[in-house]
Amino acid sequence: MSQLSFKGHTVIVTGAGGGLGKTYSLLYASRGANVVVNDVSQAAAQKVVDQITQAGGKAVVNTSSVTDGEAVVKTALDAFGGVTILINNAGILRDKGFRNMTDQEFDQVLQVHLKGAYSCTKAVWGIFRKQKFGRIVNTSSAAGLYGNFGQANYSAAKMGLVAFTKTLAREGAKYNINATAIAPIAASPMTETVMPPELLKHIQPEFIAPFVAAVTHPDGPDANGKVFELGAGYVAEIRWERSKGAIFKTDASFTPSAVKEKWSVITDFSNPDYPQSVTDFDHEAVLETARKLPPNPQSTPEVRFDSKTVIITGAGQGLGRAYALMYGRLGANVVVNDVSEKGANAVVDEIIKAGGKAVAAVSSAEDGDAIVKVALEKFGGVHVLIANAGILRDKSFAAMTEPEWDAVLAVHLRGTYKCAKAVWPIFLKQKYGRIVTTASQVGIYGNFGQANYSTAKAAILGMTRSLAIEGKKYGIIANTIAPSAGTAMTSTVWPQEMVNAFKPDYIAPIVGFLSSEANTETSGKLFEIMGGWAAQTRWQRAGGHGFPVNKPLTPEAVISKWDIITNFDDGRATHPSTTQESFQQLAENFSNVENSDPYADPEDSELVAKAKKNVPESVEFSYADKDVILYNLSIGATEKERQWTFEGDEEFSALPTFGVIPQFQASGGISLDWLPNYNPAKLLHGEQYLAIKAPIPTSGNLVNEARIVEVLDKGKAAAVTSVVETKDKDTGKVIFENQSTVFIRGAGGFGGKRAGKDRGAATAANTPPQRKPDAVVEEKTLSQQAALYRLNGDLNPLHILPEFAAVGGFDKPILHGLCFFGFAGKHVFKSFGPYKDVKARFAGVVYPGETLVTEMWKEVQCPDEICK
Numbered sequence: 009m010s011q012l013s014f015k016g017h018t019v020i021v022t023g024a025g026g027g028l029g030k031t032y033s034l035l036y037a038s039r040g041a042n043v044v045v046n047d048v049s050q051a052a053a054q055k056v057v058d059q060i061t062q063a064g065g066k067a068v069v070n071t072s073s074v075t076d077g078e079a080v081v082k083t084a085l086d087a088f089g090g091v092t093i094l095i096n097n098a099g100i101l102r103d104k105g106f107r108n109m110t111d112q113e114f115d116q117v118l119q120v121h122l123k124g125a126y127s128c129t130k131a132v133w134g135i136f137r138k139q140k141f142g143r144i145v146n147t148s149s150a151a152g153l154y155g156n157f158g159q160a161n162y163s164a165a166k167m168g169l170v171a172f173t174k175t176l177a178r179e180g181a182k183y184n185i186n187a188t189a190i191a192p193i194a195a196s197p198m199t200e201t202v203m204p205p206e207l208l209k210h211i212q213p214e215f216i217a218p219f220v221a222a223v224t225h226p227d228g229p230d231a232n233g234k235v236f237e238l239g240a241g242y243v244a245e246i247r248w249e250r251s252k253g254a255i256f257k258t259d260a261s262f263t264p265s266a267v268k269e270k271w272s273v274i275t276d277f278s279n280p281d282y283p284q285s286v287t288d289f290d291h292e293a294v295l296e297t298a299r300k301l302p303p304n305p306q307s308t309p310e311v312r313f314d315s316k317t318v319i320i321t322g323a324g325q326g327l328g329r330a331y332a333l334m335y336g337r338l339g340a341n342v343v344v345n346d347v348s349e350k351g352a353n354a355v356v357d358e359i360i361k362a363g364g365k366a367v368a369a370v371s372s373a374e375d376g377d378a379i380v381k382v383a384l385e386k387f388g389g390v391h392v393l394i395a396n397a398g399i400l401r402d403k404s405f406a407a408m409t410e411p412e413w414d415a416v417l418a419v420h421l422r423g424t425y426k427c428a429k430a431v432w433p434i435f436l437k438q439k440y441g442r443i444v445t446t447a448s449q450v451g452i453y454g455n456f457g458q459a460n461y462s463t464a465k466a467a468i469l470g471m472t473r474s475l476a477i478e479g480k481k482y483g484i485i486a487n488t489i490a491p492s493a494g495t496a497m498t499s500t501v502w503p504q505e506m507v508n509a510f511k512p513d514y515i516a517p518i519v520g521f522l523s524s525e526a527n528t529e530t531s532g533k534l535f536e537i538m539g540g541w542a543a544q545t546r547w548q549r550a551g552g553h554g555f556p557v558n559k560p561l562t563p564e565a566v567i568s569k570w571d572i573i574t575n576f577d578d579g580r581a582t583h584p585s586t587t588q589e590s591f592q593q594l595a596e597n598f599s600n601v602e603n604s605d606p607y608a609d610p611e612d613s614e615l616v617a618k619a620k621k622n623v624p625e626s627v628e629f630s631y632a633d634k635d636v637i638l639y640n641l642s643i644g645a646t647e648k649e650r651q652w653t654f655e656g657d658e659e660f661s662a663l664p665t666f667g668v669i670p671q672f673q674a675s676g677g678i679s680l681d682w683l684p685n686y687n688p689a690k691l692l693h694g695e696q697y698l699a700i701k702a703p704i705p706t707s708g709n710l711v712n713e714a715r716i717v718e719v720l721d722k723g724k725a726a727a728v729t730s731v732v733e734t735k736d737k738d739t740g741k742v743i744f745e746n747q748s749t750v751f752i753r754g755a756g757g758f759g760g761k762r763a764g765k766d767r768g769a770a771t772a773a774n775t776p777p778q779r780k781p782d783a784v785v786e787e788k789t790l791s792q793q794a795a796l797y798r799l800n801g802d803l804n805p806l807h808i809l810p811e812f813a814a815v816g817g818f819d820k821p822i823l824h825g826l827c828f829f830g831f832a833g834k835h836v837f838k839s840f841g842p843y844k845d846v847k848a849r850f851a852g853v854v855y856p857g858e859t860l861v862t863e864m865w866k867e868v869q870c871p872d873e874i875c876k
């Protein structure tokens with residue numbers, strides 16, 4: 009495809025003073041875009057702008073904080089009169105173990121990554137809608153997708169951006185606004201602080217920028233709402249994969265013990281789904297199945313919470329209330345948190361009346377310390393945290409106000425953070441704790457009108473995964489649920505019928521099992537739950553494509569491999585569940601070095617280098633049974649050997665050395681007239697190597713690719729070796745590899761190198777063992793052997809015209825090298841059976857009618873590990 013141009017586009021790149029942002033800016037500018045280089049460092053941004061303008065590009069500096077999106081966009085409007093592409097790239101790190109992370113460190117990271125992306129996107133959104141074009145790239149991270157040690161803040165922000173992207177994609181689609189999330193691994197001033205230099209050299213930002221350019225170009229591939237992992241030349245899409253899940257009867261037998269009994273069904277991914285949105289689910293079928301089920305079998309001992317103290321936030325009604333009542337029934341000390349004193353007290357009364365133990369903790373979920381204080385004062389400890397509190401402020405992104413964004417993020421995300429933070433030291437100390445946080449299907453798949461809510465919910469998932477990792481060795485287990493239940497919150501958006509069918513009571517048992525002592529294994533996982541159905545959801549990653557690391561990557565190259573990057577169905581898809589697993593596949597690409605000219609050799613003279621570069625067109629070879637029979641006959645097969653001479657024989661086959669025939673026109677067609685004093689009559693076949701890589705078909709269409717691999721100057725003569733790969737034309741499967749050396753007398757002395765490289769089996773020594781041969785076959789060739797062999801395709805007059813042979817220095821025509829090669833190959837086959845490769849040096853000429861003697865030794869090669 010022709011080079012993508014960004015002429016007429018204005019691109020805002022945030023955090024563009026270094027690393028990825030700088031690389032994006034340079035690439036866009038080199039492709040004709042106007043670039044707004046945003047960075048809080050004036051000096052760094054100016055440097056990038058200078059570099060662009062010196063190269064003839066157009067760019068301006070903006071030093072506003074990304075949380076002031078209006079100011080960033082104003083620079084674009086002032087300088088270039090518009091904006092078409094926004095790359096939300098700015099970011100900071102404040103890595104800390106969760107125990108030591110300060111609120112400030114948490115807030116700062118969320119502020120720059122999440123609020124920054126929100127603010128800049130908000131500022132371009134109206135413009136994009138009006139002009140009916142816009143491209144947005146949000147920068148996520150593997151740490152967000154999978155969680156990471158010491159990055160609870162960063163994981164939250166980065167996972168939040170995934171859902172933000174998915175919601176923007178839904179809302180922007182009809183305005184031709186596309187949003188894409190990337191999880192790049194690249195060396196940058198930010199990663200330099202956390203990664204070893206050895207690693208950094210492999211993960212250059214230049215491998216990321218072409219992808220970003222490709223997905224933001226108007227003619228780019230469809231990446232709207234999609235998420236990609238990329239780095240070190242490797243690129244793959246990831247998507248959600250959901251287990252079929254388990255269905256429970258929604259009666260009194262739906263308990264945590266019943267959930268335990270069916271846990272392996274919930275987490276069974278043998279027949280998964282790939283939902284695209286919150287609506288990709290057959291509610292009615294689930295309810296129908298649930299209704300018909302017998303009471304749920306219970307595991308023993310019963311899952312209970314005696315002497316465990318459980319904090320539930322937002323427990324005055326809905327889901328939180330259902331949880332509180334369940335825990336009360338199962339023996340727990342229940343701390344009922346709610347902002348509503350009335351709501352909290354009512355639930356406490358209900359629990360106590362039923363014989364349970366409970367206390368109200370009336371405060372905002374953001375005041376985690378106050379809630380934990382109540383638990384400690386009343387019950388002397390805390391073992392379980394169910395972070396459930398939440399609010400909705402649904403609005404289309406165009407209409408959403410900053411307070412609406414902030415309020416939702418504060419209650420859901422900061423509330424969950426503050427409560428987790430408050431219980432964390434207690435959990436660490438007692439080496440026990442269970443956390444269940446609340447995401448939403450909206451946070452998994454994105455949803456129209458819920459940019460704030462989906463972002464907050466996904467952020468909770470990212471944070472929880474980091475907590476699961478950090479808590480592991482302290483017996484702390486943390487999971488996230490995405491419940492759909494009829495609650496006061498959902499009743500504003502759901503029809504009444506659905507609210508009734510999806511009772512909060514049907515979520516509680518799953519939460520109960522996850523938060524119980526009985527759950528010792530499941531941590532950092534995500535579950536979708538509703539109406540008696542529960543399933544696990546995880547990432548699936550396409551097999552992806554590894555671009556060669558020694559070649560600059562281009563947007564065009566990315567687009568050319570789009571089908572592979574986004575193909576989940578070619579059997580190569582994986583399920584990374586940690587940053588380490590995610591990174592492994594990227595790291596495998598470190599060694600993906602493509603030799604643009606695999607046969608180039610720095611020692612080659614200009615003459616030779618030029619000859620090697622001259623790659624002939626591929627040559628096709630079609631053949632039928634009779635070509636096989638002719639070949640077999642021409643190397644001495646008889647009418648009695650019907651497997652070689654009668655096409656109707658059950659074992660009809662080609663003799664193994666037939667492998668030299670399909671390639672002959674390709675290797676023989678390589679031009680040699682560039683050699684000094686080249687005379688075709690002086691050419692002799694010097695050596696042949698044949699590898700048989702697949703069963704030999706008795707007819708077919710093959711295709712041959714030939715290259716010169718080596719040219720040696722033997723003083724008086726030249727020795728030229730070619731390599732030919734023969735493939736099945738339809739399947740591309742390699743069937744033969746040949747390496748042929750021709751020896752051209754009188755064409756040497758051109759100043760080339762004398763000795764060749766080790767090409768493995770193709771340059772194997774030809775010295776036979778000292779002992780007597782294990783087998784000897786003698787066979788007389790026919791006087792017309794060469795005349796017959798010619799018909800396989802080598803029409804060299806050397807083998808038929810005495811006058812031509814005379815110029816070559818022979819008093820009569822000589823036999824084709826490959827003819828007596830075939831005889832010898834047949835002798836080996838008859839004596840020892842099939843072989844996979846064969847190498848010969850033609851050390852002397854053979855005249856038709858002479859007798860060939862093949863002496864054979866069977867050598868058993870002892871593998872190193874046995875013989876050492």
Ligand SMILES: CCCCCCC[C@@H](O)CC(=O)SCCNC(=O)CCNC(=O)[C@H](O)C(C)(C)COP(=O)(O)OP(=O)(O)OC[C@H]1O[C@@H](n2cnc3c(N)ncnc32)[C@H](O)[C@@H]1OP(=O)(O)O
Nearest residue numbers: 675676692693694695722748751804824825850851852853
């Ligand atoms: C399929 C792909 C396309 C192929 C197209 C082929 C078209 C066909 O139609 C052509 C043919 O079939 S011709 C018939 C078959 N070939 C022959 O009969 C050649 C027999 N060999 C000879 O005559 C000599 O070995 C001879 C003349 C080759 C060499 O003898 P000398 O000149 O005496 O060489 P010597 O002094 O022993 O060694 C000089 C350097 O050359 C290397 N060498 C020797 N024999 C070689 C050989 N057969 N192949 C490759 N290299 C060879 C030596 O190792 C030596 O190298 P160095 O000096 O670096 O040690």
